[in-house]
Amino acid sequence: MPSGKLQVIPLGGLGEFGMNCMAVRYGDDIVVIDAGMMFPEAELLGVDIVVPDISYLVENRDKVRAILLTHGHEDHIGALPWILSELNVPIYGTEFTLAYVEGKLEEHGLLDDADLIEIRPGARFKVGIFTIHAMQVTHSLVDCVALAVHTPLGVIIHTGDFKVDPTPTDNRLFDLHAFAEYGKENVLALFQDSTNVERRGYTPSERAVRARFAEIFHRAPRRLFLSCFSSSIHRINLAIEAAYNNGRKVALVGRSMNESVEIAQDLGYIDMPEGAFITPGQIRDYAPEKVCVLISGTQGEPMSALSRAAVDNHKHAKIEPNDTVVLSSRIIPGNEKSIYRVIDHLFRRNAHVIYDDGSTPPVHVSGHASQEELRLIINLVRPRYFIPVHGEYRQLKLHAELAQAMRGAVGQVLMMESGDVLEFDELGARKAGKVKVGRVCIDSGSMGEVVEDLVIRDRRHLSEDGFVLPIIAINKLTGQVESVPEIVMRGFAPGSEGDAFVEKSRETIMKTLEASSPEEIADYGVIKEKVRQDLKRYIAKSTQRRPLIMPVILEI
Incomplete structure (x- = not known):
């Protein structure tokens, strides 16, 4: 075997639902498989979508040769506008997948500069040092492929999302023959979809x-x-x-x-x-x-x-x-x-x-492989290394256990999470450190509006404890406080003693002002912070609440 190293780095999608994105690197060539998004959890207030942190790709931008798409679902293509705004590289996908991508890029004004290259199931093409073979699979969407990536160290297969549907409605059959042929060739690694690993048996056909x-x-x-x-x-x-x-x-x-x-x-x-x-x-x-x-x-x-x-x-x-x-x-x-x-x-x-009430015949069937289909593909491919992908940690773990039980069909089972670097060389495979991964929160579906963690924290703070706005009028010439401070409260309930609480808050602010020197009062940044700290202390002591406090100075 060549002495180089092959690295596979999931940037999202392992240990979470969505954000499927994986980098494959050999020497100075990187290809990226999928570029998905995920929908936010309830605690990400005001966030519309979440995309993977691609710092690793940006740091190695001169090595990224292409993005290869397995199919057109949002958890596989939804992050493309944000990735392409940082890295304008060719995108390979099937006809239907690229039709979805075109609409998405047009919406963000990126279509004119995008390099979209159509691939057909069964086709082979070269990207950098890699040769890619797109294999027809069935899923809940049409025109889906698994990818066999030929590297100098051997073939790795990424299934994408799939189920083995013997009677697809478009009559485009799962290419089991291609998987079986690879099984004869000593496949280096199989990366397989874990979404439905908790379901026994077979996933019913779409029909x-x-x-x-x-x-x-x-x-x-x-x-x-x-x-x-x-x-x-x-x-x-x-x-x-x-x-x-x-x-x-x-x-x-x-x-x-x-x-x-x-x-x-x-x-x-x-x-x-x-x-x-x-x-x-x-x-x-x-x-x-x-x-x-x-x-x-x-x-x-x-x-x-x-x-x-x-x-x-x-x-x-x-x-x-x-x-x-x-x-x-x-x-x-x-x-x-x-x-x-x-x-x-x-x-x-x-x-x-x-709705999906478990009745037979069903009103909905899944697009993901159940346990027997997962075993079928593992038996056909017989990889040296098996790595479960796409799913939360329990699913990856259960999938790993399913593969480990198939002695003779799998060499070694490896567990990975997003950010882990899996390295192959002539001596075998091992985890070789981590790269920076994470999530980038996008607000209002707008390309530029990345929401920082601090903003999310403030939103959570406001949603739980509300805010208090002390308004203080200060004479610009004399530095004197002109009137009793006003207190505006939103989303904060001081309890039954509302009026007394407001009065005490005013007294607290006045004490702070009286204890401050003319220089401190003239420096609005300093006096705001002093008022905020003292008021925060009083409110926490009297109500055990921590509202957001934002003092406002009115110059008279």
């Missing part, structure tokens, strides 16, 4: 939903509203087919739903019968039992079309008694409250609500 859709579409007495991820082209296709077979016209409501269907139609993934579509404005022109509405907002996003329709606040999508609403998606961890709030509103409108 398993068809029977339930046929039953629902046939029985629904009035309008039928169906909400799924706008990227679930297989699911949308099945819904359109079921609507057509039951004599229902299809209306698309929601920006993301319209954009996804338009892209899928242009690329031939959805074949709409002539006259099957109507505009949202035409919904009321047809008898209720002749309409199906495909509506976005399946995760209860506050301003989504479904959330607005659920509270009767949508121009076209009106949900009335006896209408049927189908939520054909899983509940993403952390979204439970907002989704069940929408479901409650739908029940208040006396709608029939059908």
Whole structure:
């Protein structure tokens, strides 16, 4: 074997859901697999999305050759606008994936300068020292690939997100043959999706939903509203087919739903019968039992079309008694409250609500491999090293245990988290330190607005204890305090003795001012800090609360 070293460095996605991003480095060449985002936890107040910290890539910008995309879900492409604003490198992806990327980059004004290179499943291409082989896999999205990266030390395979679907709706089969061929060649390492490792057996085929859709579409007495991820082209296709077979016209409501269907139609993934579509404005022109509405907002996003329709606040999508609403998606961890709030509103409108309730046949199937499919791929590839990726720590650990139990199919199992450097050379593999990783919080979907930890801390502080604004009027010429300080409070409750508390706070401020020299009073920075400290001490002592205190000096 050559004496060089191969390094694999996950920059996100290991130990967390989302932010999937992995750097592969040999010598002076780096390729990046995926560039995902994640949605913020509840404690990240006012943050819209979270993207990985790419300090390592920026420090090695002259070595980064390309970003390789496995598929078009947000947790794999959502960070591209922020990464491309720092590193303008070529992006390789399949036709459908790049169609999503184009829309995202156009929104951020980056499309004109972007170098997007289309790859086809089965294709091989060179990037720097690496040769990449894109292998067709099945998932809840169309046009997805796993990547076999040929390096001077051997082949590493990154599965991307996948399930082994024997009957995909687009008839593009999982390329098991390609995985089996690599199994004959002594694969160096397999990096495999851990999302569904807790589920036994096999993940049902996408076509398993068809029977339930046929039953629902046939029985629904009035309008039928169906909400799924706008990227679930297989699911949308099945819904359109079921609507057509039951004599229902299809209306698309929601920006993301319209954009996804338009892209899928242009690329031939959805074949709409002539006259099957109507505009949202035409919904009321047809008898209720002749309409199906495909509506976005399946995760209860506050301003989504479904959330607005659920509270009767949508121009076209009106949900009335006896209408049927189908939520054909899983509940993403952390979204439970907002989704069940929408479901409650739908029940208040006396709608029939059908969601993923464990019934058979199902209204939703996962896009990720369960235990038997994970074992199947491991048995086919038979890697020297196995590394679980994509998932929280418990899932990575369970996946590692599953692989360890497969003696003979796997050489050695290694556990990694984001930031770990996995190094291969002719002597084997080992962890070789860490690089700086973390998360970058983006506010208001604006490219420049990165939210610092300090801002998040202040927001949390305000949300818990409120703020107190002491306003002090000082004569600029004499340096004298002109009147009794005003106290403004927001989000802070002083308790039953409100008036007495305000009076005592004023006295505390006046004592501070009286104890200060004319020089201190003339220096507004100093006097503000003295007032803040003394008032903070008094409030903490009398209420055991710590509001944000921001003294304001008015010059008279």
